Amino acid sequence: MVPVKFAAATLFFASTALAHFRIPYPGERNATNWDTQTTGPCGGDNSVVEPRFLFNPLGSPLDLNMKHNLSVGQVRFCPGDDCTTQADFSVILVDSYEHKGVGNYCIPAVLIPFPDGTNGTIQVIYAGTGDAEGEYDHMFNCLDVTVSSEGEQFSGQCTNSSNVAITPIHLDSNLVANATNITILNSFYESTMSAAAAASATATDGGMAGMDMSDMCGMAGMSDMPGMSCLTTAVASATQSVAITTRAVSSASVSSSAKSTSSSKSAGSADSLRMGCLAGVAAFAAALL
Incomplete structure (x- = not known):
């Protein structure tokens, strides 16, 4: 019965203790910011990193690797070279979506609605369940880009993990970054804790089952x-x-x-x-x- 209990506990702690995500393609400002990734707006790295990634006006791929079992994400953009506050990332490139499952989400074409030669910073922001209901882990990563026709378009640079499901959801545009209540994450927290409690009870009840009492x-x-x-x-x-x-x-x-x-x-x-x-x-x- 112990493996069942352990699996249920893992379901919850995978969504809290590993509160991070990565951007395998095309890359990010800092791929090792594990300790500061919950600091906005760019995971503790607020300085531009050169050279910038080139993003095609017709869209370039973006690969996101999530460590949460359930999270809510957005992709935002700040035009210019001075992107140091959350308010600077006012352009939504990919609106709110539910990211269910630990693994990769491949966005084949992220469109930046600015002309060739525009510099800017893409921000990927996620909110995941925290240590208690109503608490959220906000995670941030950024990559610096230039809109250019020389930027790569999708040609198989990334794929979706088979266990990952992406569902568009309609939230207030600022909800992910400044959440006070995210119903879907609260529900996930409650259901996960209930599953862990049920598994624990099953393990306790079954502890004497099958024993030879002779x-x-x-x-x-x-x-x-x-x-x-x-x-x-x-x-x-x-x-x-x-x-x-x-x-x-x-x-x-x-x-x-x-x-x-x-x-x-x-x-x-x-x-x-x-x-x-x-x-x-x-x-x-x-x-x-």
Whole structure:
């Protein structure tokens, strides 16, 4: 039962302890900002990184690798060279969507609605479940770009993970970055905690299932437990003892009568032995009952 409980716990902690995501393609300002990724607007890296990635006016691919089981994301854009606050990222390139499943989300063509030669910064922002209902982990990553016809268009640079499902959702444009209540994440938190509690209860209830209780007959108070067969086992043992004693006495009687030199005293001793054994076994069986 332990693996079930562990799996349920993993379902929750994968969505909290690993509160990060990466941009495998085309890349990002800092691919190692694990400790600062929850700092906006660019995961703790607010300085432009050169050279800039070229983004085709017809759209270039963007690959996002998420570590949460469920999160809500947006892709935003800040035109220019001074993009240091959340308010600067006022252009929405990809509106709010639900990202379900740990893995990759490939956006084949992100369109930047500005002319060739425009510099700017793309911001990817996610909100995922935090440590308590109503708490959210906000995650940020940025990449610096220039709109250029020389930018690559989609040609298989990325793919969606088979376990990842993307669903557009309609949220206030600022909700992901400045959330006070994200219903879908609250519901996920509640359902995950319920699943973990159910798995824990199942593990506890099933802990005694399938146990062989036959070796516990000598423990006080165990005879009333379901599945216990101490009495049956003891009576069977007593019956077996009677049979063995009877065979032994019968054998002794045959041997005694076969010997012509046996005295009546010897025969009497055999009878006394038989009666004594039977009386002892009967008393033992009566005590069990």
